[in-house]
Amino acid sequence: MTDQAAINTHYDAIVVGSGAGGGIAAGLLAESGKKVLLLERGQALRFADVGRDHLRNQRLSQYGHNAGPNIDGNPRTGEEGRVIRPHENGYQNNAAAFGGGTLVYAGQAWRFMPQDFQMASIYGVPEGSSLADWPIRYEDLMPYYEQAEWNIGVCGDHQHMTHLPAYEKSYPMPPLELSRKSTVFREGLQRLGWQDLPMPRLINSVPYNGRPACVHCQHCVGFACPVDAKNGTQNTMIERALASDNCTLLTGVMVRQLTVDSSGHVTGISTIDDTGNVHDFTASVVVLSGGAVETARLLLNSATTQEPNGIGNNSDQVGRHLQGHYYPGGIGLFESDLYDGFGPGAAIATCQFNHGNDGIVGGGMLADDDILLPIIFWKRSLPPDLPKWGHANKQFMRENYHRVSDIRGPVQEIPSPDGRVTIDPQVRDRYGIPVVHLSGTTHPETLRTARFMRERAKEWLQASGAVKIWSTEPELSLSGGQHQAGTCRMGDDPQSSVVDRWSKVHGHDNLFIADGSVHVTNGGFNPVLTIMALAWRTTENIIKTW
Ligand SMILES: Cc1cc2nc3c(=O)[nH]c(=O)nc-3n(C[C@H](O)[C@H](O)[C@H](O)COP(=O)(O)OP(=O)(O)OC[C@H]3O[C@@H](n4cnc5c(N)ncnc54)[C@H](O)[C@@H]3O)c2cc1C
Numbered sequence: 001m002t003d004q005a006a007i008n009t010h011y012d013a014i015v016v017g018s019g020a021g022g023g024i025a026a027g028l029l030a031e032s033g034k035k036v037l038l039l040e041r042g043q044a045l046r047f048a049d050v051g052r053d054h055l056r057n058q059r060l061s062q063y064g065h066n067a068g069p070n071i072d073g074n075p076r077t078g079e080e081g082r083v084i085r086p087h088e089n090g091y092q093n094n095a096a097a098f099g100g101g102t103l104v105y106a107g108q109a110w111r112f113m114p115q116d117f118q119m120a121s122i123y124g125v126p127e128g129s130s131l132a133d134w135p136i137r138y139e140d141l142m143p144y145y146e147q148a149e150w151n152i153g154v155c156g157d158h159q160h161m162t163h164l165p166a167y168e169k170s171y172p173m174p175p176l177e178l179s180r181k182s183t184v185f186r187e188g189l190q191r192l193g194w195q196d197l198p199m200p201r202l203i204n205s206v207p208y209n210g211r212p213a214c215v216h217c218q219h220c221v222g223f224a225c226p227v228d229a230k231n232g233t234q235n236t237m238i239e240r241a242l243a244s245d246n247c248t249l250l251t252g253v254m255v256r257q258l259t260v261d262s263s264g265h266v267t268g269i270s271t272i273d274d275t276g277n278v279h280d281f282t283a284s285v286v287v288l289s290g291g292a293v294e295t296a297r298l299l300l301n302s303a304t305t306q307e308p309n310g311i312g313n314n315s316d317q318v319g320r321h322l323q324g325h326y327y328p329g330g331i332g333l334f335e336s337d338l339y340d341g342f343g344p345g346a347a348i349a350t351c352q353f354n355h356g357n358d359g360i361v362g363g364g365m366l367a368d369d370d371i372l373l374p375i376i377f378w379k380r381s382l383p384p385d386l387p388k389w390g391h392a393n394k395q396f397m398r399e400n401y402h403r404v405s406d407i408r409g410p411v412q413e414i415p416s417p418d419g420r421v422t423i424d425p426q427v428r429d430r431y432g433i434p435v436v437h438l439s440g441t442t443h444p445e446t447l448r449t450a451r452f453m454r455e456r457a458k459e460w461l462q463a464s465g466a467v468k469i470w471s472t473e474p475e476l477s478l479s480g481g482q483h484q485a486g487t488c489r490m491g492d493d494p495q496s497s498v499v500d501r502w503s504k505v506h507g508h509d510n511l512f513i514a515d516g517s518v519h520v521t522n523g524g525f526n527p528v529l530t531i532m533a534l535a536w537r538t539t540e541n542i543i544k545t546w
């Protein structure tokens with residue numbers, strides 16, 4: 001961290017969080033000439049810091065993880081007050097590092113479909129759910145998807161995206177080459193007559209933006225890239241922000257509260273660093289980009305005279321409608337080897353079932369998976385009738401690691417107002433800040449969609465030649481996690497939403513949110529490209545209306 005005592009305390013804009021949304025906000029604001037302070041609670045991690053530990057990473061956090069937050073001193077609580085550490089089930093972690101989730105993500109780069117913005121109009125509202133339409137449409141985001149694709153860097157083939165309105169511009173890079181596994185799965189899709197498309201990814205398939213092409217290593221999702229071919233905000237938009245000389249980046253600094261004047265107008269933020277030093281900063285504009293769980297926490301922890309339940313929370317909406325993605329799928333055993341060690345692994349997909357499924361609300365994209373770490377193969381992919389230990393288990397793993405593969409994908413979750421981020425009344429973190437309490441689940445309708453998609457995954461496996469197929473029964477659970485969204489939803493009505501259609505917090509003229517929390521629904525796709533596109537639209541509007 002830079003010495004805080006030596007830096008300014010007033011800025012044009014403060015951005016809290018350096019992930020997908022925050023990186024874009026900081027980049028655009030700084031390039032427009034605004035003086036920006038970008039604050040990140042995590043550290044700037046190099047490839048060597050992130051490492052390649054199969055048991056401690058953001059994909060499988062069995063004994064720890066590799067991209068924050070620190071395991072000690074950063075708890076959350078769950079049902080019955082259970083204290084949960086960041087790498088444990090139920091914490092709903094994404095990452096806390098410079099670049100946020102984009103440092104270690106898989107970089108799947110999906111646009112939502114037009115229908116994803118109108119879920120309530122198309123499907124009606126299942127009883128007890130908070131399914132709603134967005135106040136904006138696909139057409140409003142389309143130009144910003146394109147900006148994200150070109151500025152961060154996506155590879156793919158726009159002509160295969162037949163589930164979307166025609167693209168105005170291609171992707172900047174051709175798709176990744178297919179591995180043996182993806183080729184087999186593409187043939188399966190073709191046998192079924194289903195749409196097949198090369199997966200769009202935020203990865204350099206050819207040299208781009210001054211960095212090299214992917215070398216097809218075997219550790220992509222959950223790890224940093226050894227050759228810097230994976231495109232996050234840390235190596236694109238934030239690099240540009242810093243190059244503009246208009247951006248001050250502080251890492252290892254936790255924003256604990258928003259500050260306000262006597263009228264309740266936001267004046268800036270109060271921070272604490274790893275050594276316990278407290279510093280306050282003021283700004284004309286504050287952009288919150290801490291991710292759906294931590295942004296809600298920050299608002300709820302910022303009670304004022306005018307907003308005693310937290311800023312933006314006079315209608316009790318902050319923290320509700322927590323969503324992510326349920327991932328149903330199937331696992332198949334094949335007669336011959338599929339695995340050829342060619343990373344990243346997931347390269348072929350179909351959007352045949354995202355919408356238009358009789359009697360089902362929504363649906364989801366299906367795809368093959370990134371290369372399985374052997375420990376994940378053991379933990380999640382073995383047939384249910386195989387003993388978990390002993391000779392038979394070892395023999396199966398030895399003989400079949402190259403012949404087992406899965407198909408799965410994110411289903412559109414049906415939100416519930418009870419899937420929630422609140423503040424724990426007792427537990428505090430290492431800085432003394434009240435921590436998040438997580439409760440509830442998504443709406444049960446999600447399970448019907450998940451079961452439907454699981455059957456489609458099995459059909460795809462069968463058509464690809466799997467000789468034995470197995471899967472697990474979907475169960476209703478607390479959502480959030482890596483694809484966390486929805487806790488500060490966007491809407492025109494302040495009674496049922498937290499931000500307006502420009503992501504400005506209702507009742508405030510200088511407080512914006514640029515992260516997954518503003519999503520009304522989370523699509524049947526990995527969400528990051530939508531977070532980036534929205535952040536681009538929000539920030540462009542901040543600059544235009546400054
Ligand atoms: C292993 C993994 C794989 C993934 N793969 C994909 C994929 O293929 N495709 C896809 O679409 N998505 C993927 N995701 C999800 C994707 O990374 C997230 O959707 C995205 O990063 C969320 O963006 P955000 O701006 O909402 O928040 P984040 O990117 O999470 O950024 C928030 C940042 O804010 C910081 N912060 C929070 N609170 C504070 C505070 N109070 N003070 C200071 N700093 C704070 C955090 O430390 C964090 O760095 C993956 C995530 C992981 C972990």
Ligand code: SF4
Binds near residue numbers: 219220344
């Ligand atoms: S698969 Fe490619 S982009 Fe992913 S980490 Fe390896 S080299 Fe980097």
